[in-house]
Amino acid sequence: MPVQTITLIGAGNLGYHLARTFHSKGFCIQQIYSRAIANAKELAALVNAEPIDDLQTLVHADLLVICVTDSAIQVISDELPVFDSIVVHTSGSTPMEVLHRHSRHGVFYPLQTFSKGFPVDFQNIPLLLESSSFNVQQELMQVANKISNSVFSVDSLQRQKLHLAAVFACNFTNHMMAVASSLLKEANLPFSMLENLILETVQKAIKSGNPESVQTGPAIRGNLGIMQAHSELLKDKLLWQKIYTFVSESIIEMGKGGKAGYETF
Amino acid sequence: MPVQTITLIGAGNLGYHLARTFHSKGFCIQQIYSRAIANAKELAALVNAEPIDDLQTLVHADLLVICVTDSAIQVISDELPVFDSIVVHTSGSTPMEVLHRHSRHGVFYPLQTFSKGFPVDFQNIPLLLESSSFNVQQELMQVANKISNSVFSVDSLQRQKLHLAAVFACNFTNHMMAVASSLLKEANLPFSMLENLILETVQKAIKSGNPESVQTGPAIRGNLGIMQAHSELLKDKLLWQKIYTFVSESIIEMGKGGKAGYETF
Numbered sequence: 434m435p436v437q438t439i440t441l442i443g444a445g446n447l448g449y450h451l452a453r454t455f456h457s458k459g460f461c462i463q464q465i466y467s468r469a470i471a472n473a474k475e476l477a478a479l480v481n482a483e484p485i486d487d488l489q490t491l492v493h494a495d496l497l498v499i500c501v502t503d504s505a506i507q508v509i510s511d512e513l514p515v516f517d518s519i520v521v522h523t524s525g526s527t528p529m530e531v532l533h534r535h536s537r538h539g540v541f542y543p544l545q546t547f548s549k550g551f552p553v554d555f556q557n558i559p560l561l562l563e564s565s566s567f568n569v570q571q572e573l574m575q576v577a578n579k580i581s582n583s584v585f586s587v588d589s590l591q592r593q594k595l596h597l598a599a600v601f602a603c604n605f606t607n608h609m610m611a612v613a614s615s616l617l618k619e620a621n622l623p624f625s626m627l628e629n630l631i632l633e634t635v636q637k638a639i640k641s642g643n644p645e646s647v648q649t650g651p652a653i654r655g656n657l658g659i660m661q662a663h664s665e666l667l668k669d670k671l672l673w674q675k676i677y678t679f680v681s682e683s684i685i686e687m688g689k690g691g692k693a694g695y696e697t698f
Numbered sequence: 699m700p701v702q703t704i705t706l707i708g709a710g711n712l713g714y715h716l717a718r719t720f721h722s723k724g725f726c727i728q729q730i731y732s733r734a735i736a737n738a739k740e741l742a743a744l745v746n747a748e749p750i751d752d753l754q755t756l757v758h759a760d761l762l763v764i765c766v767t768d769s770a771i772q773v774i775s776d777e778l779p780v781f782d783s784i785v786v787h788t789s790g791s792t793p794m795e796v797l798h799r800h801s802r803h804g805v806f807y808p809l810q811t812f813s814k815g816f817p818v819d820f821q822n823i824p825l826l827l828e829s830s831s832f833n834v835q836q837e838l839m840q841v842a843n844k845i846s847n848s849v850f851s852v853d854s855l856q857r858q859k860l861h862l863a864a865v866f867a868c869n870f871t872n873h874m875m876a877v878a879s880s881l882l883k884e885a886n887l888p889f890s891m892l893e894n895l896i897l898e899t900v901q902k903a904i905k906s907g908n909p910e911s912v913q914t915g916p917a918i919r920g921n922l923g924i925m926q927a928h929s930e931l932l933k934d935k936l937l938w939q940k941i942y943t944f945v946s947e948s949i950i951e952m953g954k955g956g957k958a959g960y961e962t963f
Contacts, residue, residue: 655868
């Protein structure tokens with residue numbers, strides 16, 4: 434029997450976006466749980482659900498979606514009453530097995546970063562599924578295919594590597610921009626000066642299909658003079674200096690294997 | 699008297715794009731120099747200029763634009779015959795003073811990454827100018843304003859900091875994507891899975907005007923368990939493990955100052 438009713442455990446950014454998307458695709462959102470009842474109420478009101486702050490007041494739903502901080506998943510799973518619901522978590526790095534108390538369990542991992550203010554369209558967001566049985570997999574597939582065009586089955590190790598890759602490509606990329614922004618502030622220059630460059634860089638990397646092949650900059654050119662000058666500029670920021678050194682080393686290392694190495698900037 | 703004739707020293711990626719842009723904006727490209735005459739010929743044919751591979755055959759031009767690898771700028775400058783031309787280099791990190799032999803000199807630094815296959819539109823590329831005199835500054839401004847809507851006067855230290863910022867925001871960002879791509883390959887997953895996530899990340903950072911404020915991921919959430927698991931996954935890649943550690947530390951450090959810290963991914 435296909436999933437019709439869904440309960441969300443957690444009313445943070447991901448819970449917010451998932452609840453609204455499931456609701457808009459015709460699923461019935463049964464309950465929204467949050468430790469802070471105010472958060473549960475706010476979201477529940479948007480999707481016509483019952484807000485709760487006590488897991489013992491859960492009623493049956495076909496699918497229970499745990500979207501809380503990774504470190505709380507196991508605790509929540511252990512506190513959940515055992516129904517015959519499918520219980521999934523939504524974490525990139527948590528093994529599926531933490532849900533083993535529930536005979537039908539799985540992972541429903543949307544590969545995207547969510548912030549409350551910014552709308553997202555799940556259609557283009559890859560959903561990565563893992564399941565405790567073929568039957569559960571089929572039911573999760575049906576739910577996933579209703580909200581996304583890009584659904585994959587992966588095992589826990591693949592998902593973990595993918596999450597790690599996403600940390601590099603997304604979280605670390607954002608931090609590189611944050612460091613740049615801070616350096617510009619120091620020089621009394623606006624971050625907006627870099628916008629065009631950043632967009633061009635990312636579009637080129639994506640278009641190429643292989644970012645390694647379009648690497649530019651002093652490291653890939655082996656320009657030690659500039660790298661030393663940059664390191665000197667960072668002498669009061671030891672952590673950034675280390676990052677500069679190791680990322681440059683890694684660029685040089687990777688460049689040895691391929692034929693990266695464009696000439697300018 | 700405004701600049702009318704321009705000679706390019708260097709026929710690499712930047713030389714290629716600059717020559718074509720100057721030509722299209724009505725400047726007369728006098729000569730194209732390259733150590734490899736074939737490169738000079740190829741570009742010269744596109745912009746109706748004379749190809750040369752010997753600096754002693756240079757004739758007068760109002761503006762000489764040196765666009766060669768940073769480490770070769772000084773050498774080229776010292777070999778150039780001394781005319782009354784304005785001589786500029788195009789490097790982000792090289793001091794203007796390396797051109798001091800030429801009484802009228804400056805820097806004409808386009809803040810962008812160039813690769814031959816990818817077309818660029820200079821209109822939106824910031825051009826950073828530095829000049830040996832007010833008069834030179836005015837003439838360079840006239841040239842710059844003809845090809846870009848975004849022209850700035852900066853001193854050498856500002857330009858150097860900007861270049862360093864660009865290395866973080868562009869070169870290092872690209873490398874983060876390259877590492878991600880390599881990790882995905884290992885897990886038999888396509889890099890294209892991350893495209894949407896990367897674009898979203900970058901658009902959010904730019905839209906916010908302050909990437910620090912939209913930082914996501916395990917580090918900003920202080921999720922040590924995930925960070926340890928990721929570090930473990932990288933145990934055979936020591937350089938990437940170091941990068942993971944130091945970038946995570948820097949994210950945590952920066953987060954202490956601000957109120958970054960979204961909940962998911």
